[in-house]
Amino acid sequence: MRIPGLGILKGMRQTGRNFWAPKVTRQYPEERPQMPDRWRGRLDLIYDPFGEHKCEVCFQCAQVCPVEAIDMSGFDSQGNRIRYGLPEIYEERKDPNAYRRAGLPAEPMRNVARWDEAIDTAWLGGVIDGFGARPEALIGIFSAVQERYGYLPERALRLISDTMVIHWAQVFGAAGLGGFRLLPTEGHLVTVCRCAACRFAGGDALLSALSDELGIAPGETSNDGAWSLETSDEVAAGAIAPAIRIDTMIYGPLTAVQARHLVAERRKSAAAPARARTASRPS
Amino acid sequence: MDLLFGILRFLLATTLLLLMTIPTAFVVIQMELKVIAQMQLRYGPNRVGPWGMFQSTIHGFKFLAKEDHIPDQADRATFTLAPWMVYMAAAMSMLVMPFAPGAIAADFNIGIVYFFAVIGLSVVGLLIAGWASYNKYSLLGGLRSAAQMVSYEIPLTLSVVGVVVLGGTLNFRELIAWQQLHGWMLIWQPVGLGIFYIASLAEINRTPFDMVEADSELVAGPFTEYSGMRFGFFFFAEYVALFIMSGVMTALFFGGWLAPWPFPAQLEGFGGTLYGLLWFFLKSYMFVFVAVWLRATLPRVRVDQLMGMAWKVLLPLAMLNLLVTAGAVLVFNL
């Protein structure tokens, strides 16, 4: 026979005792939990132990996200500036007004938004149609666009994605690989070949000479916007190593002095159109 | 002149009481948050103000800031009326609450009858809230509240009848004076106290008798469709009622404002009022604490068990108690 109420009293004794007992709550922001050594649920996979950004902007996450929820920007392992996401959302974030709303000092955008750069849609549509909109021809279409604009404008990529029904992340990812430019260059573009043949034939000296002559480091643009210097593996120098490319013309083999001379010559006739010359001098 | 003074005094007292309900609700809610947390080995709210003291206050202000939503098919008139009815039932019943000597808003000669009449009004509010919401859960909750509160009113009142018979008065002040002479009613009416406590918990929908809200069954009972300050009124009324029931229990069974020792059980003048207030609040909040303690421990009883308990256990027990008390009064001529 149970005495009615005794069970209730037993429970109340327990809760009453716990009223005074030490508490088990962790006061989170002050008291950080000790994460196990093997813990792998961290959300801050941002920097590795060497202090380097871990995200390589490889787009694999964006490509598999079915609702295109991932937007990202950064520099990938090729050094390309990549950004991916809805332009309006992204640009709103970069918008000086958004900064102002957030109470941050608003500076004019260094890299102006190019997603609204006008492109010749009819021409691009013709190019895509010429390839029959086959996905195999994506690189060919990119080549055509880069030939015309000097780089791949984002709006063109978007149009390609829409017309060819290829996922936007795929188009952007494909454009990020293989030497396409995603930013426009300013002025004359001097490209120094960095391939093994050129490097062992004295390409480093060429690069330092040109860098000295133009006063800019590789990847930079001179202050007057007339010259850009970059390196590439693409000049494919072979027998004419070491070689450089100025805009579309390839020169080689060159010595450092010859390279300086070439650039200086072009500088003098900066206003005049580049005259055609032989691509190489057989040795 | 007397009439004018009486009216002024009444206006002042009611204003003060109405103003008092909100802080009272805040304090009781804060107690509930904090005490249950401690019993569950948590700290409870501790971020807003020192020791989290203002958590319930900002809860209150949060209600003000929330959207007030009325369902399309709800009956707007009654839907808006219901929170007021419930809230006013609680606030009005405070009118006869004997806080301290000289601190009774309206010292009726039938104060106890008035109290039980007014506190019972809240059932009407809950019923129309349940009906007006156009929601099945609300309707079930409203009907439950009607059944439960009407049922428990009977043992509740009957348990007090014993006290009244013994004290020979329906006035709270006189009842406390009787207790000063004869000792607290607790000694004379232990069974009545038990019935009163259980029935009062049921009357104000506290765990383990919170059938009306029953959040794991009926979502939120009659309050399901309410939001913003309208819900806030229900919410406050519930906690004010808890305080009132504890206060009335103090007055009826625990000597009201009397100190627990005979000398000085009561002081004269303004000091006496403060002294009385101290003891009254101390005792009342102790019973609030017990109610919260119960809530931290007990599961909810089922609705049929609840009704069974009212009619099969409490009502016969209260009758028996009344019979024995009345008999004793007659025989021993107390």
Next chain:
Amino acid sequence: MTSELRIPDPLELEAAEEGRLRAVAGLPPLKRGGGEYAGFESVGLPDRPPQTEREREVYTLDEGEMLVNMGPQHPSTHGVMRLVIKVRGEVVIDIDPVLGYLHRGIEKLCENATYTTVMTYVDPMDYLSAMHNEHAPAIAFEKLFGIKAPPRAEYIRALVVELNRVFSHGLMMGFLALDMGGLTPILYSFINRDDVVDMLSAISGQRMLFNFFRVGGVNFDTNDEFMSRLGTWRAGVLKTIEMSERILTDNEIFRGRTVGMGVLSGAQAIALGVTGPSLRASGVPFDVRKAHPYSIYPELEFDVITQAGGDVYSRYLQRVAELKQSIHLIDQIVDKMPHGPVQAQVPGIIRPRPGRAYAAVESPRGLYSVYAISDGGPNPYRFRMRDPSFVSLQALPKLMPGRLIADTMAVMASFDPVMGGVDK
């Protein structure tokens, strides 16, 4: 085992209960069968004609009846389940569970994953017993490839699986109380659960979806952190469990609501396919760990616990008893654990020979089993999982007619369903 094989028809039960109630109230019995089809509008959905007999039956309302839509958003449906309850007053006449709100197509996901990556997909299924979810596929795939996990791996598996059972059963105590309005036991249960998941994250690296089992072993060996946490937890676990027990087991209100409530006889339970603690609470001594031994369970000493009642209270007691039994098993496992490797040599992409394999484990909710068919490719041709919660829920419509709405919660919680597993 009882010899009662007849399952009472819900309508019959309901009629009896209704007759009793009306007799008590002194009312004439209601006439049945004159109802009208109310349709889906009455539960807030677009109307359409009934498509099955059962649908017509549920949505046909007699005099004084009403359909209540409980869920998918409701405080106590253990996830996102919808119960369409036909009530007369508060008396439940009929229940129509509507599933699929959490359906994620896990079986198909697994069929498109390689054998090694299946483990990540089965985790979120029954999220309170993720270790068990991984255990059955691991065993099935090992059968399929004809490899064996090293002994130490088997012991670690059994250890983490029993730890998982401890916190799962502990949570059941809390949720049962919570569904009856008891606020406190769930928080005590979470103290225990937090300790265990911290411990499991020390060994596996994750707190909830462990991804710990591998085909042919486990991901990690035990480490000092895990073992020290295990020791600290073991010292205090019984005290934590007793706190909930003191509040619930002898409580008159709790007993009043659970004893004799939702009685499932042994024969009924077998007929409905209910397994696990719910079946043993009905007096049937069936435990996969004993009946079809797997892993290292033959080497451990334990008895199959049963209860006689078959009601909600028995199911509660059964869980508490099994919880303590699991702690006992953990002691044994730690004592006997051998040294050695924890992972057999397995190629990166496994292509088993065409064949089929079945493996069943005793999960906290009952018999959880996996059936995998290989066509020789790198991913399973067919991957089928039997989830115990889904089967247990079948009993709900059989038990509820004649009871009250409030009891629906108690009976449902006593089967301890996890919607992630039900909907897969």
Next chain:
Amino acid sequence: MTESTSTLSPQIRILSGGHPRLLVGLGDAKLLTLAGYRKAGTYTGLERAVSTLGAEASIAEIAAAGLRGRGGGGYPTADKWRAARGAAGDRKVVVANLIGADPTALGDRALAEGNPHLILEGLLIAAHATGASEAIVAIRRDWTAAIARMRAAVAEAEAAHLAGYLVLGTDFSCVVTVFEGSGALVAGEETALLAALAGDRGMPTIRPPYPTERGLGGNPTTVQNGETLANAAWILTHGAAEFRKVGSSASPGTKLVSIYGKVKRAGLAEVALGSPVADVVALAGGPGKTLKAVFVGGAGGGALSTAEIETPYDYEPLHAAGAGLGLGQLLITDASTCMVSSARFFLDYSSREACGKAVPCRIGTKRLVEALDRVLAATPRPDDFGLLRELSRKMADTALCHLEARAPGPMLTTLDRFGDEYRAHAERGVCLAGACRTETVAPLLAPLAGVGPAAS
């Protein structure tokens, strides 16, 4: 044969000597037209395969010749074609890989520019042998001359019923299309090439399934290097026995070698497989006495020291020496070349060209470059040489594509053979070759562990 660069890009210079087969007449404008090409006696291979032999027999012919893939892997071509032929699927594709992944490898470019019909013929033979109805020529996009010539060649061949529908009047049809491919290193990898052709970022995919089972669009796809296809055409034209006359028994035939570095004449030569590396170096008029090391196989190969200069230029012997055939790149260095900075150059190249798909490659190459930078700056961490070896091993173990697996090759081989240079750099900050700009740094107290056997 004299140097003739008439129709070829100026980058390509053909060296005399060796065993010219594919290079015969290259640079002659006559070869560019169909008529001129036919006059040279070819397309007979295709005729023979289609009209006389049939698919099975042509594969047997290739198998008898023992042709192996010239893309570096050395997988027997006949086996690959047989697998593609046996694979289920009603649509099969053949892809000619003319991406020329490494810009220093000139063989494919020379063939595509100088003799497009030869590659086309090989491609059609492969299509016929594997039962493919579709053929794709993927050419690196900056080889504009090659693309134009290839397109013209395809048009000519189709007009002459050598390609397209009903080739040579038989029921064999094969539609040939020419597409540009991107110019990244990884794009030459066959699965990456297929991904790029599917309109995706050109990143390798996990194998199996091999492309011969499931490639472009899920269809069985045979991806062949341009040089391999040219060889196949040559075999069908001249016969397997003739093919086997040159080269080693395990791998008969010739290989196009691009020789550059510290040589008198850099350029392209065709040598018999199995001939000593020293002979190949001599073709370019090597540096003679000052020869220090030969990097065989470019960024994915390895270095041979002067002691190993007699190693046969063949798949297995080079692989055993830690190097590889690659696309036929041969970098010759003399005494003035620092081996550490050379290894760093190759690793840096691999790191820059990493597509980003496989983490060990993407991060691992960077870590290797950083470790080498520390060595070059004479500020190594105590375990840096251990790190170099361990990381290389892990990269090879977890590689997704062969580029990644072989990326540390130049570093590992030089670490083994020229350990003293590494040690000098790391411990004293001295470049033994005198090539690197060195600063005076305090020597370390204890020598570093883990430097290769040559150093100990």
